[in-house]
Amino acid sequence: MSQKPSDRRHREPGDEEALDLDVTPFLNIMFMLILSTMTLTAWTQLAMLNVQAPQIGGGNVADGTAGADAPPSTLNLTVFILKDGINIGATGATLDGNSEGRPGQPLIPKIQTTQGSKSTIGYDFQTLQKRLIEIKKTFPTEQSMIVSADADVEYDDIVHVMDAARKSADGKLLFPSVAFAAGIVG
Amino acid sequence: MAGETDTSDGTGPYKGWSAELRKSEEGTSHRRKRRHFARTPPISITSLTDMVTMLLVYLLSTFATNPVEVNDPSVEVPRSTCIPDETLPSDELPPDGCGKIEETTIVMVTGPEVKRATETGTKIQQVTPRILVNGQPIAELDAASYRVPEAVKDPASGGYVIMPLREALKREKAVKEVTAQLSGKSFDGKVIILADRRTPYRVLTDVLVTCGESGFADFRFAVIRPE
Numbered sequence: 418m419s420q421k422p423s424d425r426r427h428r429e430p431g432d433e434e435a436l437d438l439d440v441t442p443f444l445n446i447m448f449m450l451i452l453s454t455m456t457l458t459a460w461t462q463l464a465m466l467n468v469q470a471p472q473i474g475g476g477n478v479a480d481g482t483a484g485a486d487a488p489p490s491t492l493n494l495t496v497f498i499l500k501d502g503i504n505i506g507a508t509g510a511t512l513d514g515n516s517e518g519r520p521g522q523p524l525i526p527k528i529q530t531t532q533g534s535k536s537t538i539g540y541d542f543q544t545l546q547k548r549l550i551e552i553k554k555t556f557p558t559e560q561s562m563i564v565s566a567d568a569d570v571e572y573d574d575i576v577h578v579m580d581a582a583r584k585s586a587d588g589k590l591l592f593p594s595v596a597f598a599a600g601i602v603g
Numbered sequence: 604m605a606g607e608t609d610t611s612d613g614t615g616p617y618k619g620w621s622a623e624l625r626k627s628e629e630g631t632s633h634r635r636k637r638r639h640f641a642r643t644p645p646i647s648i649t650s651l652t653d654m655v656t657m658l659l660v661y662l663l664s665t666f667a668t669n670p671v672e673v674n675d676p677s678v679e680v681p682r683s684t685c686i687p688d689e690t691l692p693s694d695e696l697p698p699d700g701c702g703k704i705e706e707t708t709i710v711m712v713t714g715p716e717v718k719r720a721t722e723t724g725t726k727i728q729q730v731t732p733r734i735l736v737n738g739q740p741i742a743e744l745d746a747a748s749y750r751v752p753e754a755v756k757d758p759a760s761g762g763y764v765i766m767p768l769r770e771a772l773k774r775e776k777a778v779k780e781v782t783a784q785l786s787g788k789s790f791d792g793k794v795i796i797l798a799d800r801r802t803p804y805r806v807l808t809d810v811l812v813t814c815g816e817s818g819f820a821d822f823r824f825a826v827i828r829p830e
Contacts (some may be wrong), residue, residue, distance in 0.1 A: 440652060447655045454662040464672055465684045465795065465823035467700040468811075469781040498804075566804040573800035575807070576826055583685070583699055593700040597811060 464581055466507060469561070469596035492559050494552065494592060496545070498566035502526040503545055503578070505552070512548075522549070540574055546581040549591050562592035671704050671795065671825060674738075677714040677730050681800040683826035707793040708819060710768070710777050710810060711735040714799030715749065732799070734810065735769045744806065751809050763812040772817035794819035 497504040497511075502523030504513045512524045525548070528541045553559070562582050566575060582592045673680060685701040696702075713735070717728045732744040734751075742765055745752045757764040776790070783790045794814050798807065812821060 439607075440648060444648070444652060444655065447652075447659055451655065451659055451662060454659070459788055460711060462828055463673075463680065463704045463825050464683065464687050464828040465704050466685055466826055467696065467702060467704045468796075468822040468824060492650040568803060568805035570804040571800060572722060572798050572804070573681040576683050576800075576824065579824075580684045583701065590699055593698065595700065603817065 432567070466576065466595075469594060481535075492556050494559060494561070495563040495565055496572060496582070498540070498564065498570045498578060499523050500567050500569065503540060505548055505582065507552075540577070542577050542581040543562075545578065546585065546591075549582055550585050553585075553589075553591050560590075560592060561594040561596065563596050563598050565598040608760070626711045664829065669796070671706070671709065673797065675711065675713050675731075675735075676719075677717045677799065678711065678797065679714055680825055680827050683828065685826055685828055687828070689825055702737065702823065704740070704795075704825065705793075707791075707795055708772075708779065709735075709737055709795045709825075710746075710772075711808060711815060712740075712796070712798040712802050712810060714801055715746065732802070732806075734765070734768055736775060741771045742767045747802055751806055756809070760812070760816070763809055764816055765813045768810065768813045769817050772814060772819055776818045790818075791821060792804055792819045793821045793823065795823045795825050797825040 433590050491508065493506075493508045495506040497506060503525040504511060504523050505525075506512065513522075513600055525541050525544045529536055529538050564575060564578060579595050582595060583590070584593070631711045650751075666727075687701055687703045688697055688699075689703070691697055711734070713730070713733050715729065715732050717730055719728065729746070731746045732749065733740050734744070736741045742751065742755055744750065751765050753762065755766050756762050757766050757769070772794075780790045796810060796814075798810075814820070814822060
């Protein structure tokens with residue numbers, strides 16, 4: 418009704434008609450921006466796992482100082498990730514299927530897990546963590562662990578081994594200082 | 604009738620006034636007053652606009668300060684149980700090896716396939732995995748064997764050092780050293796490895812050895828933290 422020419426003539430400066438600004442499109446844009454930023458930020462919840470330099474033949478390749486403050490390791494705890502399971506080794510001995518009365522098999526064989534209708538065969542990280550907790554009880558000052566894996570082992574499984582070795586379920590640190598051996602296990 | 608008068612959709616005059624008020628309004632001859640009453644908005648959206656603006660500013664600032672962005676569709680970052688200690692100062696090494704993400708050199712290893720949702724279901728497209736430094740493509744992996752091709756490796760290193768990656772990291776190190784010097788710090792050799800979850804261990808060790816040899820010895824694996 419205010420659009421009528423007869424009305425417009427009577428308009429004067431400071432009229433409250435100026436308050437009739439339509440903010441609906443502005444609000445629409447705002448909500449769209451909020452939605453898009455929310456969906457985009459949800460994907461970037463990243464964290465970082467610190468890793469020590471890899472070793473070739475016992476020598477440290479890197480010239481950096483990372484890990485230099487870690488106590489010298491005498492245990493040389495090594496986790497071997499094979500195609501069919503996981504073995505644990507240390508200075509002078511390797512725990513595998515032979516020491517458990519299962520010759521030719523790894524210490525911790527792969528297990529089948531069922532999630533709903535889908536069943537997958539994967540590494541048994543819970544048993545690995547139980548074994549590591551036992552070792553930590555015997556060597557409470559040890560911090561470091563070496564991970565060696567078969568050439569085809571996926572990065573995902575390596576991260577899960579690091580997760581299992583970092584902390585037990587009750588929050589105690591196990592072997593958080595992880596290094597990688599570049600040598601490939603057969 | 605009573606249900607209709609209580610609500611307004613904002614299109615017409617507000618019907619929520621009592622019959623008395625409406626009558627008194629119709630009775631008045633003052634033109635401006637009547638227009639004011641007839642077009643009273645049902646709710647005030649000014650506070651809503653304020654709130655939305657604040658929310659937007661907050662979201663945009665958190666979005667802008669997130670230093671690492673996964674912008675390659677083929678990369679699926681592995682999930683971890685790692686929850687960083689937020690109270691720890693950023694220059695201190697976390698005791699459990701699980702730190703916050705920070706801005707530094709990024710070596711990315713992309714994945715072998717891109718999943719796209721289409722109308723007929725998920726479409727999987729095979730791509731060649733690549734190695735990127737700070738978003739710049741450096742080398743391509745061999746798609747069939749999923750390994751770094753022997754042709755780009757330095758035989759003198761025992762077949763571990765990827766030559767193009769070493770060159771790129773040496774250039775990056777020179778830049779980082781200058782910027783560190785300008786800000787009065789020393790070069791820390793930090794590098795974030797952002798790899799696809801299917802990357803084989805052999806490719807991973809090649810990348811790690813190359814980074815170590817180029818002077819980037821403080822490795823970090825980027826992982827997705829639990830919610």
